[in-house]
Amino acid sequence: MKETLPPLTRPPITTTQLVQYAGASGDFNRIHFDEPFAREGGFPSVIAHGMLSMAFFGQLVADWAGGPQHIVRLAARFKAVTFPGDRITVAGEIAARDEAAGTVELELTATKPDGTVTLEGSATVRR
Amino acid sequence: MEDAALQSRFAPFVGRESAPLVLDVERGHIRRFAEAVGDTNPIYVDEAAARAAGHPRIPAPPTFAVALRANDPRAGIDLDWRKLLHGEQEFVFARPLYAGDRLTIVGRIAEASVKQTRSGVMDVMVLETVATDGDGARVFTARSTVLVRR
Numbered sequence: 348m349k350e351t352l353p354p355l356t357r358p359p360i361t362t363t364q365l366v367q368y369a370g371a372s373g374d375f376n377r378i379h380f381d382e383p384f385a386r387e388g389g390f391p392s393v394i395a396h397g398m399l400s401m402a403f404f405g406q407l408v409a410d411w412a413g414g415p416q417h418i419v420r421l422a423a424r425f426k427a428v429t430f431p432g433d434r435i436t437v438a439g440e441i442a443a444r445d446e447a448a449g450t451v452e453l454e455l456t457a458t459k460p461d462g463t464v465t466l467e468g469s470a471t472v473r474r
Numbered sequence: 475m476e477d478a479a480l481q482s483r484f485a486p487f488v489g490r491e492s493a494p495l496v497l498d499v500e501r502g503h504i505r506r507f508a509e510a511v512g513d514t515n516p517i518y519v520d521e522a523a524a525r526a527a528g529h530p531r532i533p534a535p536p537t538f539a540v541a542l543r544a545n546d547p548r549a550g551i552d553l554d555w556r557k558l559l560h561g562e563q564e565f566v567f568a569r570p571l572y573a574g575d576r577l578t579i580v581g582r583i584a585e586a587s588v589k590q591t592r593s594g595v596m597d598v599m600v601l602e603t604v605a606t607d608g609d610g611a612r613v614f615t616a617r618s619t620v621l622v623r624r
Binding site: 384387388401 | 503506515528536543556570
């Protein structure tokens with residue numbers, strides 16, 4: 348069995364959090380805070396920044412590795428849209444170890460409670 | 475490929491680079507970012523906690539790199555933000571970001587392609603952002619793949 352990271356479940360994403368994230372990240376695409384604009388784009392409501400869920404990957408990996416200084420690479424593919432109210436769980440497992448380089452490759456997923464995978468990711472950690 | 479449908483709308487812009495932007499990594503900005511993403515690790519807000527964990531100064535959470543925005547190399551390209559999707563993101567770090575860093579940020583349109591999907595043709599663009607420090611050493615590279623529905 349593969350070694351896994353302790354999963355992390357975040358509180359439901361709120362619209363306030365999306366506005367906070369827009370301000371902190373500088374991503375002011377209105378689709379994340381302007382409901383009529385999001386509807387014109389075909390969504391039922393505003394959608395969360397994919398990068399917010401990727402930040403959860405960052406927290407998962409940094410907590411497990413012993414700090415952000417151990418992260419050499421962090422990557423994500425955005426698979427499904429996340430809405431306010433969604434509760435996201437991030438999880439990871441060790442995919443490979445490179446003893447010579449002293450690095451570990453992780454595979455990461457972010458999921459909703461119904462099992463929908465919202466992000467797939469990977470990371471390289473030097474411990 | 476001569477087929478216009480398979481020609482990326484962004485192909486003419488590949489190689490376009492933004493004017494370098496010098497940005498300071500500020501601890502208040504790191505705090506606001508950590509609060510927004512809900513990361514309660516004290517090293518991101520408390521200097522003593524950061525030092526106790528072996529950091530010279532307050533570090534930034536890994537994806538804080540996205541908040542160090544280059545001048546947009548897409549300036550002047552007609553983009554419908556309702557049809558734009560973030561497909562992939564990658565960061566490669568030479569070292570963590572620390573409060574007090576002064577970095578030079580350059581954005582570049584690195585690649586363009588088209589993707590045939592179930593919902594139609596998408597134009598794909600890869601944006602690469604490189605941050606260097608005062609010594610010219612690369613601190614991180616970020617690659618962002620964005621897709622725009624036609």
